[in-house]
Amino acid sequence: MGMRQVLTLLSIIGGMLLLTGIAAYSQGDIRFVKDSAFDDPMRPPVKFHHDAHNQKAGITECNVCHHMYEDGEKLEYEASIGMECSQCHLSQNDNSKMDLIRAYHLQCRGCHLKESAGPVLCGECHQKTDQ
């Protein structure tokens, strides 16, 4: 095996590792729903596997969850990917953490209740990890 072939092989392996790394850090493997606004949470964060969830729920459109609103109207062709919910749901002056929690709960639990599928009780989502 010549130097060139070794380099080629190494770069292929390196490229594969890099892609794996990107995939691991992409939303494909989101482990928890986290928001920087929750600095002192009352409950453990929610375990969430983005791709597995959407496959199970049959969600193909990003903005089913990553929605964007303008003047109280949902924008059909816009999405809020990469944004934390708190960026909008804590942005108004009269918003509180309670309102942010409410937004999260209505988004997840509200849909689960509407679809009669998925967890709805507190402990079903906010799982203690020390057990």
Place this chain on the structure above:
Amino acid sequence: MHAIYEIISGPMVWLAFGIFILGSLYRLFSMGRLALKKDAVVFSYMSIYYALRSIVHWIVPFASVNMRKHPVMTLVAFVFHICLFVVPIFLFAHIIMIHEAWQINWVYIPNLAADVMTLAVIGACIFFFCRRLILPEVRYLTTYSDFLILAGVAAPFITGFWSFHQYPGHVAAGILHILSGEIILVMIPFTRLSHMLFFPFTRGYAGSEFGGVRNAKDW
């Protein structure tokens, strides 16, 4: 599971609170009517001043001779009643649900405080249970319904603790938690738990008769 959850966390909550509130009003009015028919003197003797004097005196721990004679019972009873009301009303998990429904909220206690107070309620229920079995003068007045009522009061606290700490079967415990809370609300007007409604009147009448008629103190 979803169907059961939707029913017990939706219409049944309204039903339970409806029966609790309307049933309480009915019991208060019918008891008032009965008193008017059988013992009308109760109304003429009733004095706001002596009633309040007695009520205030009896809600201060160890203010009365009887309380000082039974220090353990007094301590347990006060801790029990305070925790019984503070936990459900000021629990974060409850307040967040109120906020989701109506966008109103109030101050909440830390989870650790709720844990300690929940265990205090459960412990007090065990204490009352043993007391009813052991003390002859209490045993004499005890019926099976008293044990049922004790179990009913403890149930929402046991299931709530179980659900919060996610012990095995915590989803079922969560369902039972909601159900047992509804059951206890419905029980209040129609069982011995109605002392929650009647205590101002019974205590108030005793205070009025002692203060206004006998010129004495009822403690």
